[in-house]
Amino acid sequence: xxxxxxxxxxxxxxxxxxxxxxxxxxxxxxxxxxxxxxxxxxxxxxxxxxxxxxxxxxxxxxxxxxxxxxxxxxxxxxxxxxxxxxxxxxxxxxxxxxxxxxxxxxxxxxxxxxxxxxxxxxxxxxxxxxxxxxxxxxxxxxxxxxxxxxxxxxxxxxxxxxxxxxxxxxxxxxxxxxxxxxxxxxxxxxxxxxxxxxxxxxxxxxxxxxxxxxxxxxxxxxxxxxxxxxxxxxxxxxxxxxxxxxx
Amino acid sequence: xxxxxxxxxxxxxxxxxxxxxxxxxxxxxxxxxxxxxxxxxxxxxxxxxxxxxxxxxxxxxxxxxxxxxxxxxxxxxxxxxxxxxxxxxxxxxxxxxxxxxxxxxxxxxxxxxxxxxxxxxxxxxxxxxxxxxxxxxxxxxxxxxxxxxxxxxxxxxxxxxxxxxxxxxxxxxxxxxxxxxxxxxxxxxxxxxxxxxxxxxxxxxxxxxxxxxxxxxxxxxxxxxxxxxxxxxxxxxxxxxxxxxxxxxxxxxxxxxxxxxxxxxxxxxxxxxxxxxxxxxxxxxxxxxxxxxxxxxxxxxxxxxxxxxxxxxxxxxxxxxxxxxxxxxxxxxxxxxxxxxxxxxxxxxxxxxxxxxxxxxxxxxxxxxxxxxxxxxxxxxxxxxxxxxxxxxxxxxxxxxxxxxxxxxxxxxxxxxxxxxxxxxxxxxxxxxxxxxxxxxxxxxxxxxxxxxxxxxxxxxxxxxxxxxxxxxxxxxxxxxxxxxxxxxxxxxxxxxxxxxxxxxxxxxxxxxxxxxxxxxxxxxxxxxxxx
Numbered sequence: 001x002x003x004x005x006x007x008x009x010x011x012x013x014x015x016x017x018x019x020x021x022x023x024x025x026x027x028x029x030x031x032x033x034x035x036x037x038x039x040x041x042x043x044x045x046x047x048x049x050x051x052x053x054x055x056x057x058x059x060x061x062x063x064x065x066x067x068x069x070x071x072x073x074x075x076x077x078x079x080x081x082x083x084x085x086x087x088x089x090x091x092x093x094x095x096x097x098x099x100x101x102x103x104x105x106x107x108x109x110x111x112x113x114x115x116x117x118x119x120x121x122x123x124x125x126x127x128x129x130x131x132x133x134x135x136x137x138x139x140x141x142x143x144x145x146x147x148x149x150x151x152x153x154x155x156x157x158x159x160x161x162x163x164x165x166x167x168x169x170x171x172x173x174x175x176x177x178x179x180x181x182x183x184x185x186x187x188x189x190x191x192x193x194x195x196x197x198x199x200x201x202x203x204x205x206x207x208x209x210x211x212x213x214x215x216x217x218x219x220x221x222x223x224x225x226x227x228x229x230x231x232x233x234x235x236x237x238x239x240x241x242x243x244x245x246x247x
Numbered sequence: 248x249x250x251x252x253x254x255x256x257x258x259x260x261x262x263x264x265x266x267x268x269x270x271x272x273x274x275x276x277x278x279x280x281x282x283x284x285x286x287x288x289x290x291x292x293x294x295x296x297x298x299x300x301x302x303x304x305x306x307x308x309x310x311x312x313x314x315x316x317x318x319x320x321x322x323x324x325x326x327x328x329x330x331x332x333x334x335x336x337x338x339x340x341x342x343x344x345x346x347x348x349x350x351x352x353x354x355x356x357x358x359x360x361x362x363x364x365x366x367x368x369x370x371x372x373x374x375x376x377x378x379x380x381x382x383x384x385x386x387x388x389x390x391x392x393x394x395x396x397x398x399x400x401x402x403x404x405x406x407x408x409x410x411x412x413x414x415x416x417x418x419x420x421x422x423x424x425x426x427x428x429x430x431x432x433x434x435x436x437x438x439x440x441x442x443x444x445x446x447x448x449x450x451x452x453x454x455x456x457x458x459x460x461x462x463x464x465x466x467x468x469x470x471x472x473x474x475x476x477x478x479x480x481x482x483x484x485x486x487x488x489x490x491x492x493x494x495x496x497x498x499x500x501x502x503x504x505x506x507x508x509x510x511x512x513x514x515x516x517x518x519x520x521x522x523x524x525x526x527x528x529x530x531x532x533x534x535x536x537x538x539x540x541x542x543x544x545x546x547x548x549x550x551x552x553x554x555x556x557x558x559x560x561x562x563x564x565x566x567x568x569x570x571x572x573x574x575x576x577x578x579x580x581x582x583x584x585x586x587x588x589x590x591x592x593x594x595x596x597x598x599x600x601x602x603x604x605x606x607x608x609x610x611x612x613x614x615x616x617x618x619x620x621x622x623x624x625x626x627x628x629x630x631x632x633x634x635x636x637x638x639x640x641x642x643x644x645x646x647x648x649x650x651x652x653x654x655x656x657x658x659x660x661x662x663x664x665x666x667x668x669x670x671x672x673x674x675x676x677x678x679x680x681x682x683x684x685x686x687x688x689x690x691x692x693x694x695x696x697x698x699x700x701x702x703x704x705x706x707x708x709x710x711x712x713x714x715x716x717x718x719x720x721x722x723x724x725x726x727x728x729x730x731x732x733x734x735x736x737x738x739x740x741x742x743x744x745x746x747x748x749x750x751x752x753x754x755x756x757x758x759x760x761x762x763x764x765x766x767x768x769x770x771x772x773x774x775x776x777x778x779x
Contacts, residue, residue, distance in 0.1 A: 042765055044514055050765075052549055
């Protein structure tokens, strides 16, 4: 799975870099071998900064973006969502981002159909119908992002992509048709910049939150009261893939 | 320690005589004055006898023998001032100095040794000089030592201890621009001396001053060989390498010079200097591309607080050589934009302020900005200039001396028995006085350096105007050639956008204005010359 995502990512980055990096070297000049780098140690400075005159400046900038996402461990509701991010970078290292995700309607057929047919066949729970449970609608999170690592990488030796790696920590609410539930999430994000303002953004988060228990025993006896569902805590595994712009 | 024990034994013998001379008086009077009905009087008499100066000295020496210098020092100090011990004063001072040195009160101990040396008629002069040398090394202040050394005669010293005298006299000669005499003195420091490495280095420097390059190279090579097996960043090894690079540069052997410059490790303090100096060697070797690559490092944002005006002129000269007139102009403009305000600021400062304390305060601000990594604010001078003054050897040494004085004051205050005694009062007064005088000295040094920097910048501006003149000349010649060819080709110089040059000149990891610490020293200029 990871390999697959990585391959797509690299392909995307490569294609982007080729299109947006028109400046490919014009002159081929041999550099004397004795002048090539031989040491991996760093020069010493009074102020130990790794980079000066950053190409990607985030401090005091607004960031907006859009994404598509999945909750890979959601068995009943649709796993997919779309949404947008908007936030403010207080410093080069610290940002507060709002993350709004609209969960796509429907159910996770991969599991719900199987569960329903199995319970019907076994006659253990003939009335089980996941279509009757209250819909999962949207989530809103306030995340603090620590831009812990800023770096750059060469892409196919023809261009350079800058990147940010950042831990995410936040609180949020998830709205079901009947009720709103709190939760917390944490994870790791990575941005690959294709220009000084435009980046591909990938966030991976674990989301621990309260929600509806879809296996409510009450609805075996006909159409259930939407408010009769009990609550439960779940741990979701969220992956979001999107783009972001610094304004 | 062995020497102190010998001194103590000598003193003990001489004191025995003094004590026995005082004893009969006591014996005579005691049978008559002490009786059974007056035990308090007897005790008082006994106490009084115990408190005789001779006894106090015996006690003090016993404490020194026990290693209890904390208790012994105040006693020795008081005794050294008593008229009864006029003849033993120098011995007492030497022992007191040694004791204080053991307590790491180097400045106070140095004063005791200087007294011994200044008096000059004691057999403790040589030993005091040796101790003084160690204390001066610890303090980073050679003023006292050089003063003391100038007072002694080399032939008075035993052969195995002449090294320090030769070394220090060599330093004095070198400072007084007597390089050949200095080289001779340094050459006499034997290989087993703790001063040998420093003497080799300074001998090389003296030879370079006298333009005896091959002798200098020999000294530096010997110094380098002596550090075989030392870590690559070993300061002596690196000093030897850069000295060799400079020597070969002086000998106009550019390739050899560059070879040594490249050997300087990046994580050594001298790497920055070596990069700049090697740009000159590259320029003289007509390696323009290499020069520009190194200058890209020097002109990175990492060096925005460094005073390197000459590097901009070197860059403009290279651009002039390769007919990049547009770049030459931009570099000269940058030079003027950066250093004209700096020169104006220095001018205003030195013309309006005379008080050395004010100079010290300004430089001290820069010192704490650098040391404590504070934001660069509150300075009247540009930080780059104040920082450059701080980098000057004499100012650097004086600041480390001030630091040593502060540490010594704190240490002294933590030694209760000394701090509360007359010795403590005296010591604090000495330290406060030294601190005050050093502040004034630093202020005077700073003013002198600022005046020198102002002159330096003015001279560089004159050079810049020559380069500008040559640029206009070059442009004119280039235009003439174009007209003669009767066709105007699209030249690389027709593009006046700087980013064009930048992107055209660098490939693989195109430089986009961002500087990474791990890329410093690895820039390679790949542009081509535009001369027709």
